[in-house]
Amino acid sequence: IGDHILNISLGTYLSNSLSPFDALFPGCQVHDFGDLNFTQVPNDELYNNLILYPRSVGLASQVLADAVSRAVAAGHSCVTIGGDHSLALGSVSGHARQCPHLGVIWVDAHADINTPLTTQSGNLHGQPLSFLLRELQDKVPQLPGFSWLKPCLSASDIVYIGLRDVDPAEYYILKNYDIQYFSMRDIDRLGIQKVMERTFEQLMGRRQRPIHLSFDIDAFDPSLAPATGTPVLGGLTYREGMYITEEIHNTGMLSAVDMVEVNPLLGASQEEVNATASLAVDVIATCFGQTREGAHTAFDELPTPSSPDESDSEEQVRI
């Protein structure tokens, strides 16, 4: 959705060109809800001469919010595969409808918290958090197509990880509304282990709560995830990315995941596209229990040889 409205999503790409979801995520029971159908609203004129496709993004987000809400209500951990990061408008709203006390971990190179009045690009994928944050509502105009959307997060419900390209107005918001963030510089300074410790302290220091992980693939370094719309040098290593998701899995509180901004049309080669897509698959699989020590699937007994091996006794004689 957003400016990628006509692009194929990672989900479509995965189900068309790799293997079925069940094979990609061993140990998980996967229920594929399929692609959602979005209609591009005709004559969807710019809002304020700048904001692109407000009615189409608003309507798509509303459809997605209903779908996510239904999936969570049915007891699933809901994975939403995008698409661009404006989809968090729908996924977080739908999730919050079932889990009003959720906390959000936003892994991204960008803060995505411009308001429609501060954005330079007009892209709604750089603004989703401004619509979701209660404290910002007196700064956010009502966009056509957005009347259904109610802010569902407070500033203290969000932690960012991986920031390294933040606009001046966004920096102002992070500082003035006291939003917790760990930039790449913070990760360099503290190490990823401390960053995760502090993330959980912020979100779950007082009580356990459902976690919504909104993971933008551009949080990774572009050398690992090149097929994306707004790459920024100096991103997460593979190991840092896996550590983040391993630790989130270990909380036992992960309730919804967004995987966004994988854009198969933007890879310079098939290798780049495949590398970016399989990185996204690793992120999702690790969220649901894949570990670097080995998959903890059912394996509870080593096979025992059925009869003594003859060569073995010969060897013993020689010794």
Ligand SMILES: [Mn+2]
């Ligand atoms: Mn983003």
